[in-house]
Amino acid sequence: MMSNSFVNTHAGDETGDRTKRFFVLGERIERRLRIRGNWLNIFDITVPSGSRTPRHAHASPEVFRILEGRLTIWRLTDSGPEEIEAGAGDIVSIAPFMVHGYANRGTVPAVxxxxxxxxxxxxxxxxxxxxxxKASPSPETIAxxxxxxxxxxxxxxxx
Structure with a gap:
């Protein structure tokens, strides 16, 4: 039987910081865990209906677990482009340097x-x-x- 003694029920990092909330291009992003000096960070991201994140790439891998709503995730794999319709409970991995992006095509926020x-x-x-x-991001903000x-x-x- 696996022990759950490692579970931290309080959001934040090892210094005791509580959840911090940020807004990036209309998405609400809440830090749930940050381990300083390590690569591990967990954020909950709320994507409003009709919102999307542009296609991008970076050196670190990512793992998404859909909590609410639906998210269309696009990624460029070695086999070519693929589009994934992910719903609550689905887990999608993004490899390092993989071009990817996502959109909420639904009528309710996706988390x-x-x-x-x-x-x-x-x-x-x-x-x-x-x-x-207070409004959609301007071209200047996006730039x-x-x-x-x-x-x-x-x-x-x-x-």
Whole structure:
């Protein structure tokens, strides 16, 4: 029988920080776990209906677990492009340097947990707003975020 003694029921990191909330291009991103000095970070991401993340790539792998709603995940595999319709309970992995993106084509928000690398977590925490946006991102905001992403080793291919 496996012990659950390792389970941390309090959101945050090993220093006791509580959940921190960020907004990146309209998505609400909540840090659930950060282990300093390690690659492991867990964020819950809420994707509003009609929202999407542009196709991008980065050195770290990612794992998505859909919690609510549906998410269309696009990724470029060695066999060519593939589109995955993922729903609650589905798990999708993204390999290092794999071009990928996602969209919520549904009528309700989609929520998923993402296990992400240090560079992606630092980008979210440095560039994310602390208040929700009042409007859709402007072309200037998208250009600024694309440039900022590059500084963290994230290549945005199509915004």
């Amino acid at each position: 998923f947990s993402a296990i992400i690398g240090r560079d992606m977590a630092q980008f979210i925490e440095a560039e994310g707003a602390t208040e929700p946006p 600024r975020m694309t440039a900022a992403a590059n500084a963290y080793g994230i290549t945005i291919l199509a915004a």
